[in-house]
Amino acid sequence: MSQLAADNFTRANATGIGAAWSTVTAEGTFDIVSNTAACHDKTLDSCMYYNAITWPNDHYSEVKVSAFGSPGVSAAGIGVLMRASAVAQSYYRFFMTGPSGTAQLRKRIAGTGTTLGSAAGSVGAADLIRGNAQSTTISGQKNGAAALVSVTDSALSAGNAGIHYSSTDSNVCSVSNFAGGDYVTVFEPALQRVNRGINRGVNRGI
Amino acid sequence: MNYYLVPIVGSGLGADDWIPKYFPAMAFEPGTGWMACDHMDTALIAATTSPEQHAALIEHADVWSPTGALDEAIDFESTAAALKAHHIAHHWLEKGQSNRSVLRHIVAMSQLLQRWHPHAAAQVRPSTRDALHKTVGELARPHDAVASLKAAAQSMGAKINVHDGHTLADVLHRAGQHFTQNTVFSFGDL
Numbered sequence: 513m514s515q516l517a518a519d520n521f522t523r524a525n526a527t528g529i530g531a532a533w534s535t536v537t538a539e540g541t542f543d544i545v546s547n548t549a550a551c552h553d554k555t556l557d558s559c560m561y562y563n564a565i566t567w568p569n570d571h572y573s574e575v576k577v578s579a580f581g582s583p584g585v586s587a588a589g590i591g592v593l594m595r596a597s598a599v600a601q602s603y604y605r606f607f608m609t610g611p612s613g614t615a616q617l618r619k620r621i622a623g624t625g626t627t628l629g630s631a632a633g634s635v636g637a638a639d640l641i642r643g644n645a646q647s648t649t650i651s652g653q654k655n656g657a658a659a660l661v662s663v664t665d666s667a668l669s670a671g672n673a674g675i676h677y678s679s680t681d682s683n684v685c686s687v688s689n690f691a692g693g694d695y696v697t698v699f700e701p702a703l704q705r706v707n708r709g710i711n712r713g714v715n716r717g718i
Numbered sequence: 719m720n721y722y723l724v725p726i727v728g729s730g731l732g733a734d735d736w737i738p739k740y741f742p743a744m745a746f747e748p749g750t751g752w753m754a755c756d757h758m759d760t761a762l763i764a765a766t767t768s769p770e771q772h773a774a775l776i777e778h779a780d781v782w783s784p785t786g787a788l789d790e791a792i793d794f795e796s797t798a799a800a801l802k803a804h805h806i807a808h809h810w811l812e813k814g815q816s817n818r819s820v821l822r823h824i825v826a827m828s829q830l831l832q833r834w835h836p837h838a839a840a841q842v843r844p845s846t847r848d849a850l851h852k853t854v855g856e857l858a859r860p861h862d863a864v865a866s867l868k869a870a871a872q873s874m875g876a877k878i879n880v881h882d883g884h885t886l887a888d889v890l891h892r893a894g895q896h897f898t899q900n901t902v903f904s905f906g907d908l
Contacts, residue, residue: 614751621835624730627737631751648829648903663753664903666829666874 515693516571517562517673522547532564533674536593537601538623542675548578550686551677554588559603561596561674568694569595573673574642577635578688580610589616589678590635590685591652594645595671602668605676606643606652606661608635615660616678617643617652621667629661646695719906720772721821722763723782723804726756738763740778744771755905757828760804762821764906788818788907805850807887810894818908823894825905830878830893834870854889855882876900 521529526544535541540556542549551558573592580590591607601623608615617629633654635641644651644659651662673692677685730736738761741752752765767775775781782800785793794813797820801808806824849857857863864880867889871878876896880889897903 617753618735625732625735626726626730626756627735627742627754628756629751629753630742630746632746632748634748648901660749661751661753662904664755664825664829664905665832667832667835669833669873 513572513693513695513697515691516567517565517693518689518691519549519562520547520689521549521687527552529560532562533560534563534598534672535560536596536603536674537599539601540677542677545686548686548688549675549690550579550684551679554679554684557679558677559593559596559605559674561593561598561603561672562690562692563598563672567670567672567692568696569670570646570695571595571673571692572642572644572695573675573692574640574690575675575687576689577637577639577641578686580636580685588685589613589676590687591641591676591678592643593672593674593676594643594650595668596674597668597671603671603674604643604645604650604665604668605678606641607676607678608633608639608641608654609678610635615652615654617650617661617663619650619665619667628663628665631660633660719764720767721784721817721906722765722775723800723806724761724763725780725804726759726761739780740775741765753906755825755828756832757804757806757824758831760806762824762828762905764908784817784821786817788821789816791815792817792820807850807890809887810891821905822898822908825903825908826897826901827890827894829874829897829901829903830867830870830876830890833874834867850887850890851885853882854880854884854886857886871896874901 529542529549536559540558541552542560543552589607589609594604596603602621604619606617615631615633618627640655642653648664648666650665651659653659724739726736727739728734728736738754750766752763754761754763776783791814798808798811854863867880878892
């Protein structure tokens, strides 16, 4: 597994979050506010994807929650996008609502949405929310723990990683870090392994 | 972990997601919940329901849950009736099959339907109950059902023979066989 992209949103306040980010068709946007990414219009779902790399089909997307206002308001959530389309309103999204809230995994395909799973779970500032898209396994987790929700779904096979805000009210949610990457295992070169073994033997006096 | 077939409700538009009936309104213990595999207008659900929740769910006429453990043989008559009632192809059911194999086949068939949806560029979900036993050539939409089904299957590495004379149920069954035998997937404990 390796990280392919990151953004800590540390820059001057601005409308939008920079040229490396694009808005998913028909969705709301984020702004830079106090070195975080905060939704521009709190009454809209907001979906932006990182466009500065070509994302592998299998990827993860992770954000660190900076602020989560109005705890307990279940309609609002903060989270990530996986396999977000650059040309259509299509993506997987994993987001969590506040204390006493839920973790939710949903898909939107050409504008139509389906809720794929839900688990009880709270979220607050400094929590890491991560979504995974590996083959047809789509899952979401918090703080590196076991997946809260994991489904088999084949609707989307490729797309971009990004950030997501889900709301129909006036909650304030923001994220301070984004990271995304792949699941490629980096193998230790064979010669390096041999040398390490020899050195261990030398150290033991063999 | 318990398994259920339930209708999918909602419009899918705006904030009104397609959702499996009953489950979004249920309360779960922290870290537990439900997951759905959508099969047109029906969802297969895997959920950590309590005995009380399970009892309440199966009281509903439009909810089915397999009787017996996953590796026990199906109750053939009730399983066939349940799949028929939920607009899922069931002509492939055999006596002696385990609950697990039936549920896995449903998940596998769903893979083609889910991939077909964007390929068809049409909202095919509402039409399932009418479409299942029509031949692919008779399907009113998407207009190019043969091509779009083939494209969906091929995009998942499956070469499935699709002709105008095949029913959608036939195509789904063959896709289910392919994915069950050739791909790795998991859903709950299946």
